[in-house]
Amino acid sequence: MQQCGPSSPSCSTSDCFPLGTLNTAACGSETSAEPQKREPAGLFRMRPTVIFYGFYLLCFGLGVACVVCVCLWNSKWRGGFAWDGSSLQFNWHPVLMVTGLVVVYGNGAVLYRIPLTWGQNKLPWKLLHAALMLLALVLSIVGLCAVFDFHNAQKTPNLYSIHSWIGIAATALFAMQRRSTVLGQVWVAYVQWYQFIHPPGNRKSCMLSSHEDYTSTGSDNGTKDFTKIANGSQGAGV
Template sequence: MRPSVSFYLTFVLCLCLGLLCLLFVGCWSSHWRGGFSWDGSALQFNWHPVLMVSGLLVLYGNAAVVYRVPFTWEQRKHVWKLVHAGLMLLALLLSVLGLCAVFDFHRGLNIPHLYSLHSWVGICTVVLFTVQWVLGLAGLLLPCSPPWFRRSLKPLHVWIGKAVLILSVTSCISGINEKLLLSLNGSGNGSEPYSSLPVEAKFANFLGILIVAFGLVVFGILSKSEWQRPQTDERVHILLNENNT
């Protein structure tokens, strides 16, 4: 079973869009928002969009499609399960660090926590991501999990994975919009209001479009059954386990 040229083109597009998302969010935070620090100031907040886009979106999306890369099909699936789990863990750690950055920033300026819809969706996304990773570790990676549990968990694992991707895109674009509304308000800070669409607003809006495009491409790769890894090795492993029990 050989993947079509369309897969390679889509996968390259996925990688390019992911890199553009990282480049744009880094440029936005460094050029227009003043750079980075970890001192409770607004510069610490700038780590939040960078870490969330990097971990919760780009790294998560690429980790989700790692099984679809054709050169992995001829190798043991367990090895790529470890790669998948490791990339997902790194994405989760970056996301948690991004939350730490914004919560610490809020504490430093006495700003209430979790007051916006963006923050609610973001917290739900990270919590669901954590549940997804723990379930995947317990049910699909550890060899002690029973075969019936693996079979029952796999559809749920796939569904939650797609749900986290959708929520990640929603969290990122709502966060961009919220930050622009709070920052570009024309209240004596020398910047034009958001409604006049200054250069920063155009740049950040385009970042949002890139994020949506990346999410759609990853979702398309995950949804195309012809691009799934052949399951013969996993079925043999399950049958052998069932025969030994």
């Protein structure tokens, strides 16, 4: 190894120390030469998925616990369930509304966010999503029918509180959303069916043939009309 001259700094050039054995601590560097510990890439990528599943299972468990508590409350402390216009029929209302508009609707809405559905065929998950949303709508409608029937049997006015109006508005908006979704899916299915039975090449040829027929018919008719007019004008001039 070459000796450093008196004018050269002790640790300034690579001639004094090779790069592989350079002691940064001796040169006054603030960074340490020890390699930094890094987490594995797989574990780093799995962390958001694990956190999501943890919160999802927590929310799902709270939803199930809410339904169980409402059922126990109405069955043990409010006399049970019936469909005879009595107060027991009213007990169906909180159970069905909580189950439909809170638990089933919430799970159907978050279904596409589950990492299990990523990178897979979306058709089964779309069908499950539609089934959960339809079930939530049916449960909410039956819950409203229970409370309206109870009010009519007891000669109680309907829609006499803010709670009633908010519930009706939420159910109506939910039904309108389901209707628009179904119409949109029907339209998409129709477009896909039309594209399947009429490939792009066939559609272009059909449009060209129709355009040619229309223009040829129109030109023929126009030529005949112009000939009639010309003959008529010549006859009048003679």
